[in-house]
Amino acid sequence: MTSYETTRSRYTRVAIILHWAIAAFIIFNLALGFFMEGFQMPLRLIVVSLHVSSGITVLALTVIRVIWRLTHEPPPLPATLKLWERRLAHAVHVFLYVGMVLMPLTGWAIISAHPRAGSAGEAALAPVLPNAPGGPRAPGGPGGPPPPKIWGLFALPAITAIESIGETPGGVEPQKVLHEEFVTWHRFGGFMLLALLILHLAGALKHQFIDRELELQRMGIGRSKSDG
Numbered sequence: 001m002t003s004y005e006t007t008r009s010r011y012t013r014v015a016i017i018l019h020w021a022i023a024a025f026i027i028f029n030l031a032l033g034f035f036m037e038g039f040q041m042p043l044r045l046i047v048v049s050l051h052v053s054s055g056i057t058v059l060a061l062t063v064i065r066v067i068w069r070l071t072h073e074p075p076p077l078p079a080t081l082k083l084w085e086r087r088l089a090h091a092v093h094v095f096l097y098v099g100m101v102l103m104p105l106t107g108w109a110i111i112s113a114h115p116r117a118g119s120a121g122e123a124a125l126a127p128v129l130p131n132a133p134g135g136p137r138a139p140g141g142p143g144g145p146p147p148p149k150i151w152g153l154f155a156l157p158a159i160t161a162i163e164s165i166g167e168t169p170g171g172v173e174p175q176k177v178l179h180e181e182f183v184t185w186h187r188f189g190g191f192m193l194l195a196l197l198i199l200h201l202a203g204a205l206k207h208q209f210i211d212r213e214l215e216l217q218r219m220g221i222g223r224s225k226s227d228g
Helices: 013-038 043-071 083-112 120-128 160-166 169-210
Strands: none
Touching: 013 043, 013 169, 043 083, 083 160, 083 169, 120 169, 160 169
16 A cells, blocks of 8 residues: 555545535536627626626635645645656646636626726717617627626626726727737637646546546545545
8 A cells, every 4th residue: 555545635625625616617617608609688698697707706716725725735646646747737736726816807807898887988989889878788898788796696896997997088999909808818718728627637537547546536536545
């Protein structure tokens, strides 16, 4: 029996719950993000609201997960892992954490990148928006409707530094450019996060079924050898 098998090999219950909750919300959100552009109004507004709610939930859970990780030592990696496997696993985890923070933040920035309701910037947009005010504008885009409520409970406040750019007519165009840049980064991040998830899953399955390590048991699937 290896030292790995005789030490605690399973994450704590809180870490396991956070891991699977975050994973579920990410997969749900990626699915919404890749397909929500094809939905028509008013269904699209509902889907966007779910997308935003899930993203902010991922951000909140990730903050809790990081705090928990810093205050609770994770179980050791299997001693049989090669050096390059350890480094790759560490790199994937780091980039996953970065993605779980930056993806919600760029989404939040997209929602914030439009003139504040009632501002001079919004008034300047009125002539170029169909049926403005209140016309069929893009959710979260310049001159768009207010941010959706998080799970129907509270409205997500705009990021002031980004929203304030479009306060005046002169700031509308720079804000629109910034909005498109955030959209591009958010879309790119979605594909990168999907690639990282696939790599993470592939690594876990390799360790479980090829290397015969108790990789899935580390995250609460089945019994680990330390369970007896």
